[in-house]
Amino acid sequence: MALALGSHSMPEYPDNMGSQIEASRNDKTTYGRMWDLCTMFLEGRQWLNFDRDRAAYLINQRARPDGSQRQTVNLLLNIYRNIMARLTLSYPSIAVIPASPSNDDIIKSKSSEIALRYYWTREDVQDKVHTALQWLLVTGTTAMHTYYDADDDVIHSEPISPYDLFFEDKVTNPRDSQWVAIRSYHIKSDVEAAYPDKSEEVAAAQTGSQDDSGLDYELHTVPDDRVELMEVYWRDGRHAILAGDVYLYKGTWKTKTFPVQIIRYTEVPGRLWGIGLMQPLLDLQRLYNEQRTQVVHNVKLMGNPKWAIPKTAGVNTSSMTNRPGEKIYFNPAGGPPSQIQPVPLPGYVLDSITRTQAEMHDVAGIHSVSLGKRAVGVSSGKAMQVLAERDTSQLQETQTNVERAIREMAKVVLELMKAHYTEAKMVRMLDQTGRVLYQAISSENIVDNPEVFIEAGSAFRFDARDRDQHVMELFQAGLIDPETAMQEMSFRTGNAYITEKVQGLSHAKKLLEATKQGFEIEIFQSDDIKSMLKVFADFVHTDDFYALPEERQLYIRDVVVALSNPMATTEEFIKAESMQKVFPRQAPAPGQAQMLQSIMAAQSPETQGQMAEEAIGMAQQQDAMEAAQSSTARGQEALISPVFGGIG
Numbered sequence: 040m041a042l043a044l045g046s047h048s049m050p051e052y053p054d055n056m057g058s059q060i061e062a063s064r065n066d067k068t069t070y071g072r073m074w075d076l077c078t079m080f081l082e083g084r085q086w087l088n089f090d091r092d093r094a095a096y097l098i099n100q101r102a103r104p105d106g107s108q109r110q111t112v113n114l115l116l117n118i119y120r121n122i123m124a125r126l127t128l129s130y131p132s133i134a135v136i137p138a139s140p141s142n143d144d145i146i147k148s149k150s151s152e153i154a155l156r157y158y159w160t161r162e163d164v165q166d167k168v169h170t171a172l173q174w175l176l177v178t179g180t181t182a183m184h185t186y187y188d189a190d191d192d193v194i195h196s197e198p199i200s201p202y203d204l205f206f207e208d209k210v211t212n213p214r215d216s217q218w219v220a221i222r223s224y225h226i227k228s229d230v231e232a233a234y235p236d237k238s239e240e241v242a243a244a245q246t247g248s249q250d251d252s253g254l255d256y257e258l259h260t261v262p263d264d265r266v267e268l269m270e271v272y273w274r275d276g277r278h279a280i281l282a283g284d285v286y287l288y289k290g291t292w293k294t295k296t297f298p299v300q301i302i303r304y305t306e307v308p309g310r311l312w313g314i315g316l317m318q319p320l321l322d323l324q325r326l327y328n329e330q331r332t333q334v335v336h337n338v339k340l341m342g343n344p345k346w347a348i349p350k351t352a353g354v355n356t357s358s359m360t361n362r363p364g365e366k367i368y369f370n371p372a373g374g375p376p377s378q379i380q381p382v383p384l385p386g387y388v389l390d391s392i393t394r395t396q397a398e399m400h401d402v403a404g405i406h407s408v409s410l411g412k413r414a415v416g417v418s419s420g421k422a423m424q425v426l427a428e429r430d431t432s433q434l435q436e437t438q439t440n441v442e443r444a445i446r447e448m449a450k451v452v453l454e455l456m457k458a459h460y461t462e463a464k465m466v467r468m469l470d471q472t473g474r475v476l477y478q479a480i481s482s483e484n485i486v487d488n489p490e491v492f493i494e495a496g497s498a499f500r501f502d503a504r505d506r507d508q509h510v511m512e513l514f515q516a517g518l519i520d521p522e523t524a525m526q527e528m529s530f531r532t533g534n535a536y537i538t539e540k541v542q543g544l545s546h547a548k549k550l551l552e553a554t555k556q557g558f559e560i561e562i563f564q565s566d567d568i569k570s571m572l573k574v575f576a577d578f579v580h581t582d583d584f585y586a587l588p589e590e591r592q593l594y595i596r597d598v599v600v601a602l603s604n605p606m607a608t609t610e611e612f613i614k615a616e617s618m619q620k621v622f623p624r625q626a627p628a629p630g631q632a633q634m635l636q637s638i639m640a641a642q643s644p645e646t647q648g649q650m651a652e653e654a655i656g657m658a659q660q661q662d663a664m665e666a667a668q669s670s671t672a673r674g675q676e677a678l679i680s681p682v683f684g685g686i687g
Contacts, residue, residue: 111328114396122403148486184198244267272297302440304437319402320403354369456485575598
């Protein structure tokens with residue numbers, strides 16, 4: 040969280056906001072203890088008892104009546120790491136939908152996609168979302184917070200743990216809460232420097248950690264020189280930072296999209312906090328540990344059984360040890376000592392251990408195939424793939440929630456870029472091939488009202504790989520061209536092809552704006568001629584074109600004609616340069632129109648319609664050529680570029 044400087048009075052801010060946050064803190068005490076329990080189980084601290092008098096969990100690893108060591112086989116750790124691996128993110132297939140089919144909106148949408156790609160890399164969003172996923176699996180709830188840091192003039196995103204997340208008291212759904220508060224700790228001297236008018240209140244604020252768990256060992260620690268701050272976002276746009284009951288800052292958040300994105304692992308109706316991966320597995324993990332402890336204890340007992348010694352045998356019991364070759368002296372009249380073989384564990388005990396482990400995998404939604412093992416009775420690769428897909432499908436809800444949060448976070452990022460990046464920022468990034476790309480990001484190239492679309496499953500490596508493989512299969516089969524294949528790959532907004540295409544369209548748009556204002560332009564062979572032609576030709580068919588003065592219309596038509604046939608022989612180029620004329624396209628042969636009509640008469644109505652559209656396009660091009668010739672006749676020639684015969 041960046042410390043916001045300055046404040047202004049807004050009377051609608053509640054005076055008891057600190058008390059409301061404290062009520063929210065008390066409301067989630069029970070949930071906090073469950074999160075602590077899940078965290079300790081994941082660490083391997085699994086033999087716990089809750090002491091009601093001390094309101095704390097007590098660890099007792101040697102709590103058996105016979106004093107033997109309890110066994111801990113942490114199956115949760117492997118399950119946790121497996122699910123985390125399946126939720127590992129790659130750069131998602133993000134598309135920013137243009138507001139209209141116009142070139143301006145299309146260029147903005149593509150530039151916005153590139154800006155998001157740069158932000159994903161610079162901010163290391165993948166790592167931060169990974170941290171959020173860790174909280175999600177253990178506790179069931181997490182959040183992503185996106186904000187603008189005025190001090191560094193950058194946009195940041197940060198993961199939020201449920202311990203630092205507060206909602207309105209008594210709500211049963213995060214969306215129903217009128218406000219969301221985020222807790223953070225800062226060095227007290229830094230806070231006093233950021234808010235000098237509130238230095239006395241900051242100095243009196245409590246420092247150090249406030250452990251919400253009540254454990255007999257510290258699970259949440261904070262250095263002693265840290266002060267607790269609460270950053271509050273109201274749904275109506277209000278924004279504030281508090282230290283206790285004191286407002287350090289009052290303002291408004293600048294985006295249309297709410298800047299805090301809540302993610303829940305499993306949503307339960309009527310429950311505010313989500314249920315994570317760990318909670319349903321705790322009882323099964325306890326049972327598994329007890330079963331394994333029982334087996335180990337029985338093995339030790341079988342290896343060292345008890346002795347039956349007659350009282351009249353005169354045997355010193357201290358001599359009964361496990362040392363090999365040990366001699367035991369006894370009175371024959373009293374009878375020799377004998378070992379009592381314990382009753383072996385029945386077979387169903389061992390079967391129960393296997394069944395408990397299988398039940399844990401069922402609850403977690405992973406099985407032997409997902410763990411890299413061969414399933415019993417399954418030998419075909421197709422069947423194993425089906426089983427793996429079933430495991431993956433159980434994570435669909437969680438993946439959808441994560442992708443929804445990423446989509447909303449991307450909208451917030453674009454809205455903040457639109458609001459704060461008033462000056463162009465030259466950024467550098469790498470495409471998937473390792474090529475260095477440069478792109479200028481400014482508010483004028485960002486969409487006004489971003490509509491972000493994320494392809495389902497593209498944020499997760501498994502699904503993204505499958506899609507890319509499918510694209511490559513279509514390309515190898517000749518069903519799609521190389522350009523389409525490149526655009527459909529996972530990192531489509533982060534490759535050189537897309538970036539250069541966006542740059543070409545943006546440059547063409549700038550040249551068009553210059554011609555609309557009456558300036559002559561110069562186009563070089565190194566420019567993207569296809570993008571130039573598309574931008575200028577599309578503009579010719581708009582109402583804005585016909586609103587221009589006639590001489591500007593004629594000049595833009597000359598540009599279109601020149602772009603339609605940019606290459607010429609050296610002799611033609613020198614002659615045209617001296618005459619300052621453009622290169623019109625060749626007119627159709629005299630009998631071409633009649634031939635076209637005869638061919639169309641023999642075609643189907645659908646074919647006739649298509650050919651008619653093509654004929655209209657040719658007629659429009661012919662009009663452009665005639666207009667160019669007319670322009671030349673009136674001395675309104677477009678200049679020839681000294682590079683290849685374009686416009687100068």
